Amino acid sequence: MDVTLLYFDDCPNWQQASEHLDVLAAEIADLTVSRHLVETDEEAQRVGFRGSPSILIDGIDAFAPDDAPVGLSCRVYLTPDGPAGSPTLNQLRDKLTNAGS
Secondary structure (H helix, E strand, O other): OEEEEEEOOOOOOHHHHHHHHHHHHHHOOOOEEEEEEOOOHHHHHHHOOOOEOEEEEOOEEOOOOOOOOOOOOEOOEEEOOEEEOOOOHHHHHHHHHHHOO
16 A cells, blocks of 8 residues: 655644654555655645645545645644644554555
8 A cells, every 4th residue: 555645844744644654654564655745836736735744545635525625735634632733643544444445
């Protein structure tokens, strides 16, 4: 399974998501994680960047509705503890576990 973390430097929340993905890569044998820095609005449009951090599982944004806006912005995730800048470790684990089903 391929996971891509899309982010831009001005948003600090991607680092938490990156740390969560490192933990999961150690747990899940066939998980490959890559990181992609999105630097311009044009690139954001081209790759369908729906805010930082975005997590693509096999090319599909795991958390965004199809109508989510595209652009260089920080993203908000709904977590069990309320809005946050990245999904929780358990939310990511659930998405990755269910992606193979």
